[in-house]
Amino acid sequence: MAEALDYTDRPWLDPEAEPFIKVQSVSKHFGDFTAVDSVDLDIYKGELFCLLGGSGCGKSTLLRMLAGFETPSSGTILIDGQNMNDVPPYERPVNMMFQSYALFPHMTVWNNVAYGLRRDKVPKSEIQQRVDEMISMVELDQFAKRKPHQLSGGQKQRVALARALVKQPKVLLLDEPLGALDKRLREQTQYELMNIQEQLGVTFIVVTHDQEEAMTLSTRIAVMDTGRFQQIGTPTEIYEFPNSRVVANFIGNANMFEGRIIENGPDHVIVESNDPKCEFFVDHGMSIQEGTKVWVALRPEKVRISKESPANSSANTIRGMVHDIGYLGGTSTYRVQVDGDHMIEITSPNMMRPRDASPPIDWDEEVYLSWDASSSVVLTK
Amino acid sequence: MSTPAEEVVAIGEATLKDRILNRLTRLLQDQWKLLVLGIPYAWLLLFFLAPFFFVLKISLAETTIASPPYTPLVEWVDEGIMHVRVVIDNYAYLWEDDLYVNTYLNSLVISVTSTILCLLLGYPIAYAIVRSSHTVKHILLLLIILPFWTSFLLRVYAWMGLLADQGTINDLLIALGIIDEPIRMLYTTFAVYVGIVYTYVPFMILPLYANMEKLDWELLEAAADLGAKPMTTFFTITLPATSPGILAGSLLVFIPATGEYVIPDLLGGGNVLMIGRVLYNEFNANIDWPVASAVAIALLLLLVLPMMLYQHIQAKETENP
Ligand SMILES: Nc1ncnc2c1ncn2[C@@H]1O[C@H](COP(=O)(O)OP(=O)(O)OP(=O)(O)O)[C@@H](O)[C@H]1O
C-alpha cells in the first residue's frame, strides 16, 4: 500500500488540485505574425512560476493577455475559475509590474505607490501605513517625495515593484522585475519576493531572461521559444532532463553532439557521433529505432578531465588538447579541442590548492575527457 | 622603401596638417554656433523688438496734424539741448474711458471662451488622430492642415455666406420647414465665436497631437491595471500628462484670438466690441496714432504679464519639487 503523497509543495503533481490560472490553447496574432501559438498552461495557487525565453519569444505578450491588455486571438484564460476574456484590466485580480516600469511621471514615488490603493477606496490611514511599509521594504524612504525622472534605473524598478506589490493581488505578474538591480539588491529582492510569496500566498508569474534567476526563484519554469512552450518543469527537471536542444542550450551550457543510435538495448543505448568521432554509452533504454538521428547533450560540469587515460576506455571518453583555461576561483573552465576543431567545454571544481601558481593541467596539454553513463542526455529534437 | 628619417618628416607633416585642419574646423564650429544662435536673435531684434519700440515711442507722444501724426519724443532745441517729452495721457485715457475697459474685458471673455471651446473640440479630435492607424493618421492630419491652403479671408467670407439671413444655413432650414423666418446669426457674438473657433481649432489640435504622440500608452495600462476605470485614468493620468500640450494649444489660440480684428469686423459687424477693431478705428478713422499705440501696448501687457508670471511659477516649481 503506497503511503499518501504530500503535494503541498508540488500541487502540479496532484491530480485532484484545481489550477488557479488556466490558459487554454491561447494564441495571439499581430497581423499575420503569431506571437503566442496555441499555448496551454496551468498555474497553481502560491506558485512562483517563471517564463523563460529569448528576446521576442512572446513572454510579455502572454503576460499582457493575463493582465488584460491584449485579448487572445483564440483560446480562453481562466483565473480562479472565472473566464477572463471579457473582464477589463481594472477588474482583474492581477497586478503587473511593467518591463518599462510605466511610472506616472507627474506623481511622486509615494503617490505612485498609493495610486492603486486610492482606486480601491482604502481608508486614508491604511493607505498611509501600507505605502510607507512598502516603500521602506524596497529601501526608498529618502526618495518618497521624488518624481520618477529624478531616480536611477534600479530605483525606478523598485518603485514599480512596490506599486504592484502594495495591492496584494491574487496574482502578480512581473515582467523582468530585477534586471536593473545590482547583485546585492537583486539577491535581496529575490529573497523578498520569495518571502512575500510565502507570507501572502500570492501567485507569481515572473518573466525573465536570466536563467540563474529563474532557477533560484521558481517552483516551476516554462521555457518558451517562438510563441510556444518547449518544456514546463521544476528547475531540476529542466536542467537535468531537458527535452530538446533548445531547452538544453537555453538553460545552462551544454556540449551538443549530433549522432545516430547504433545500438538499442533494453537498459542502454549507444550513440555514435562522427564529428567529433566519439561513442556515447547511455544507461537507460529508449523507445527509439536504431539508426535514428539524435543529439547528445553533455553538461560541462559532468565531464571529468585528466592527464591519464581512464581505465575502461572505449565509450564515454575522448582525447583532446587544452585550448583555453578560464580560472574562476572556485571552478575552472577548460575548452578542449578534440578531433579537429571541435571544442568541448568543461567546468571542474578546484578542489586542491596547487603547491605553486602553476595549474595542474596546463595549456596545450594532452588530456582525456570522460563521463558517466548517466551523465549524457539523448535528445530527439 | 622610405628611410626612418623620411618617415619622421612625413609624420611631422601629417600632424601639422591635422592640426591646421583641426583648428579650422573648430573655428568653423564656433562660428557656426554663433551663426545658429545669432540668426534667430537678429530676427527677433529686427522684426519684433524694433517695431515694439516704435509703437512704445508713439504711445508716449501726442497727436498733431502732421505727417507722421504725432509729436516727436526727443527734440533738439538749439545749442545741443535735448528735450524729451513723455506723455502718459494716452494710457490714462484708456483707463478712464469705459469704452476701452469694456472692450478689453469683452475681448478677454470672447478669447477665453473660444479657447475653452477649441479645447473641448480639439482634445477629442487630437486623441482620435493619435489613436488611429498609421495611414489614417496622416490623412486626418492633412485634413486639419488643409484649410490653411486657402486664404483666411476667403474662408471668413465663406462663413458670411453660410450664416447670413439669406445664407445657406437659413435657406436650408426654411426649405426643410424647421423654421419660418431666418434666424439672425451673422453680425452676432455667436458668429464671432463660430469664426474664431473654426479658425483657431487647428492651432489647438496640432500641439495637442504632438504632445499626445509622445504619451506613453503603457501609463494608461498601468493605471487600468491598478484598478482605475477609464474615466479615472483620464483625469488622473491622461489629462496631467498632456497638460503641456493643452497649455501650448491654449496660448496659441488665446493670444491671437484676443487681438483678432478680421473675424469680429466681418462676422460681428458693429455689434461685437473687440480690441482689434477699436485699435483699427483709432488708427485709421480717428488718425490717433498715439492712442492706437497705447491700446496695442496695453494689450501686449495684458497678454504677456500673466504668461511671465506663469513661467516664473513653473520655473520655481521645477527647481524645488
Ligand atoms: N503590438 C504588437 N504588434 C505587432 N507585433 C508585436 C506587438 N507586440 C509584440 N509583438 C511581437 O510579438 C513578439 C513577441 O513579443 P514580446 O513582447 O511578447 O516578446 P518578449 O518575449 O517579451 O521579449 P523580450 O524578452 O525582449 O521582452 C515580438 O516579435 C514582437 O515584435
Ligand SMILES: [Mg+2]
Ligand atoms: Mg518582454
